Amino acid sequence: xxxxxxxxxxxxxxxxxxxxxxxxxxxxxxxxxxxxxxxxxxxxxxxxxxxxxxxxxxxxxxxxxxxxxxxxxxxxxxxxxxxxxxxxxxxxxxxxxxxxxxxxxxxxxxxxxxxxxxxxxxxxxxxxxxxxxxxxxxxxxxxxxxxxxxxxxxxxxxxxxxxxxxxxxxxxxxxxxxxxxxxxxxxxxxxxxxxxxxxxxxxxxxxxxxxxxxxxxxxxxxxxxxxxxxxxxxxxxxxxxxxxxxxxxxxxxxxxxxxxxxxxxxxxxxxxxxxxxxxxxxxxxxxxxxxxxxxxxxxxxxxxxxxxxxxxxxxxxxxxxxxxxxxxxxxxxxxxxxxxxxxxxxxxxxxxxxxxxxxxxxxxx
Numbered sequence: 573x574x575x576x577x578x579x580x581x582x583x584x585x586x587x588x589x590x591x592x593x594x595x596x597x598x599x600x601x602x603x604x605x606x607x608x609x610x611x612x613x614x615x616x617x618x619x620x621x622x623x624x625x626x627x628x629x630x631x632x633x634x635x636x637x638x639x640x641x642x643x644x645x646x647x648x649x650x651x652x653x654x655x656x657x658x659x660x661x662x663x664x665x666x667x668x669x670x671x672x673x674x675x676x677x678x679x680x681x682x683x684x685x686x687x688x689x690x691x692x693x694x695x696x697x698x699x700x701x702x703x704x705x706x707x708x709x710x711x712x713x714x715x716x717x718x719x720x721x722x723x724x725x726x727x728x729x730x731x732x733x734x735x736x737x738x739x740x741x742x743x744x745x746x747x748x749x750x751x752x753x754x755x756x757x758x759x760x761x762x763x764x765x766x767x768x769x770x771x772x773x774x775x776x777x778x779x780x781x782x783x784x785x786x787x788x789x790x791x792x793x794x795x796x797x798x799x800x801x802x803x804x805x806x807x808x809x810x811x812x813x814x815x816x817x818x819x820x821x822x823x824x825x826x827x828x829x830x831x832x833x834x835x836x837x838x839x840x841x842x843x844x845x846x847x848x849x850x851x852x853x854x855x856x857x858x859x860x861x862x863x864x865x866x867x868x869x870x871x872x873x874x875x876x877x878x879x880x881x882x883x884x885x886x887x888x889x890x891x892x893x894x895x896x897x898x899x900x901x902x903x904x905x906x907x908x909x910x911x912x913x914x915x916x917x918x919x920x921x922x923x924x925x926x927x928x929x930x931x932x933x934x935x936x937x
Contacts, residue, residue, distance in 0.1 A: 574669070574670055574699050574701075574774070574795045574797060574810075574811070574812045575619070575620065575669060575670075575700075576617065576618065576619055576699065576700040576854065576857070577618045577624065577694075577696040577697075577698070577699045577700070578615065578616050578617060578618060578696060578697045578698060578699075578700070578713070578864065578865060579614060579615060579618060579624060579625060579695060579696045579697055579771075580614045580615065580616055580697055581614060581697070581768070581769070581771070582614060583604060583609040583610075583612055583625075584609075585768065586612075586625045586644065586695060586771070587601055587602055587603065587604065587644060588601060588766045588768075589695075589766045589768060589769070589770075589771050590602060590627055590644070590693075590695055590771060590773075591763065591766065592627075592642050592818060592821065592822060593818060593822065594638070594640045594641070595640045595822075595826070595829070599763055600641070600642070600763070601763055602627060602642040602643050602644045603643060603644065604643070604644045604645070604646075605633060605643050605644065605645045605646075608644065608645050608646040609644075609646070611623055611646040612624070612625055612646040615860055616860050616861055616862060616864040616865055617700075617854055617857055617859055617860045617864045618649070618696075619649075619857040620649045620650045620667075620669040621648060621649060621650055622648070622649055623646045623647060623648050623649070624646070624647065624649055624694055624695070624696065624793075625644055625645075625646060625694075625695045626644070626645050626646070626647045626692045626693065626694055626695065626776070626778065626793055627642055627643075627644055627692065627693040627695060627773075627821070627825065628642065628643065628645060628690075628691070628692040628693070628778065628825060629641065629642060629643070629689075629825050629826070629827065629828075630642060630643040631827075631828070632690065639826060639827065639828035639829070640822070640825075640826050640828070640829075642825060645791060647692075647778055647791045647792055647793045648790065648791070648792045648793075649669060649792070649793060649795075650664075650667070650668050650669050650792055650793075650794070651668040651671070651681065651682070651685070651777065651778065651779055651792045651793055651794035652664065652668070652779065652781040652790060652792045653668075653680070653681045653684065653685075653779050653781065654684070654779050654780055654781050654782075655684075656781055657784060658784075659783050659784060659785055661781060661790065661792075668681060668792075668794050669794060669795065670794060670795050670796070670797045670810075671777065671794045671795070671796055671797070672796075672797055672798075672810075673796050673797065673798050673813055673836070673839040676777075676796070676836070682777055682794065684779070685777040685778065685779050686777055686832055687832060689827030689828075689832075690777055690778050690779060690827075691775070691776070691777060691778075691824050691825060691827055691835060692776045692777065692778045692793055692825070693773050693774065693775065693776065693815060693821055693824060693825060694773075694774040694775075694776045694793060694795055694812075695771045695772070695773060695774075696771065696772045696774065697715060697769060697771065697772065697865075698713050698714050698715030698716075698772050699713075699714055699715075699772065699774075699812060700712065700713055700714070700850070700854055701714055701804075701807050701808045701811075701847075702807075702808070703806070703807040703808065708852075709855075710849055710870055711849070711850050711851070711852060711854050711855065712807055712847045712848065712849055712850065713847060713848060713850045713854075713864075713865055714804065714807075714811075714845050714846070714847040715772055715845065715846065715847070716770045716771075716772055716844070716845060716846075717844075717845075717846045718769065718770060772812075772814065772845075773814065773815045773816075773820075773821050774795050774796070774812040774813065774814060774815070775795075775796045775812070775813040775814075775815050775824055775838065775839060776793045776794055776795050776796055777793065777794050777796065778791060778792065778793040778794075779791075779792060779793075795812050795813075796812070796813040796839055797810045797811060797812055797813060798810070798811060798812075798813045798839055798840065798841050799811075799841050800841065801841045801842055801843040801844075801845070802843050803843050803845070804845065804847070807847070811841065811845075813838070813839040813840070814842050814844065814845065815838060816842055816844050820838055823835065823838060824838055848867040849867065849868055849869075849870040850864060850865060850866065850867065850868060851863055851864070851866065851868050
C-alpha cells in the first residue's frame with residue numbers, strides 16, 4: 573500500500589526535476605496548470621486528502637494540445653469518481669487512496685478512469701511504509717537510490733550532489749558538458765539538466781468530480797499498487813507501481829499512442845528502490861519536519877533530536893523565496909489539516925548528506 577509520502581521540493585524545482593522528452597525526442601520542462609503551483613505545499617509528511625504534484629498529459633485540459641505534451645497539476649489524494657452523487661466528497665464510504673493493479677478493471681471507480689486514459693504520475697521524494705513488529709510498527713522511508721543518476725554527476729570537489737537537493741545551491745541546474753542543449757523552456761531559455769534529488773515516479777489514475785449542486789471541479793488521484801518487490805516484501809506485501817525511467821513515464825502518460833492493455837504491462841513490481849528506518853515521529857501526520865526523513869538506529873528507543881542543520885533547513889524553507897517555496901507546515905488549508913488529523917494513519921549516506929547540507933548558506937544571485 574501507500575499511505576504517506578514526502579515531497580519537499582518547491583513548485584519550480586518540481587518542474588525542473590521532472591523534465592521529459594516528447595515523441596520527437598525534444599526535452600521539455602512541464603509548466604504548472606494555471607493556479608496549481610499556489611495550491612501545492614511542500615511537505616515532509618503528506619497524508620491522504622492533502623495535495624501532491626501530479627504529471628499528466630496536457631490533452632486532459634486542452635483538447636487541442638499534443639497528447640505527448642505534459643503539464644503539472646496539484647491534485648488531492650483519494651480519488652473521487654466523476655459519478656459520485658453526494659455534495660461532500662468526504663462522504664465516500666470506502667478508501668480510494670490506493671487501487672490494486674489486479675482489480676482496476678473490476679472496480680467501476682477505477683475502470684472508468686483507466687478506459688478514458690486518465691493516467692497520471694504522482695511525484696514524491698519517496699514514500700513511508702510500516703513494518704509490523706512484535707509490539708509496534710517500524711516506519712521506513714523508501715525512495716530511488718541517489719548514488720547513481722543525475723544527482724551524482726558532479727565531482728567530489730564541487731558542491732555535494734545529495735546536499736544540493738535541499739538548499740539554494742541545488743536550485744541551480746547545469747547544462748550537459750560538451751554541447752549546448754537545443755531544448756528550450758516555454759520562456760525561450762535553454763533547458764538545463766536537473767542535478768538535485770531524483771523524484772519517485774508512481775503510476776496513478778485521476779478523475780474530475782463536480783458537486784451535483786454546482787461549484788469548482790475537484791481533481792483527485794489514486795496511487796496504483798502491486799505486489800512488493802523482493803527487497804521490500806519484508807516491510808510490506810504491497811508497494812506503489814513505480815515507473816522507472818523517462819520512457820516508462822512517457823508511455824504511461826501517452827494515452828493516445830499507448831493503449832490501456834499495453835500501459836498496464838508497465839505496472840510491475842520493481843526491485844529498484846532503497847530504504848532506511850525513520851523515527852516514529854512520522855506516525856503523526858501533523859509532524860512535518862526534516863526529522864521525519866532522517867535515518868535512525870532502529871535499536872535505539874530515543875527520538876532523534878533536532879540538529880543545527882535541520883533547524884537551518886526549516887529556517888530556509890520558511891524564509892527563502894516566499895513567492896515560490898511555501899512553508900510546509902503552516903500553509904495547509906483548514907480542510908487539509910482536518911483531513912490529515914483524521915488520517916492518522918543502502919543509500920542512506922546520500923540522504924544524511926542531503927539533510928546535513930542545510931547548513932550551507934544559500935547562494936545569492
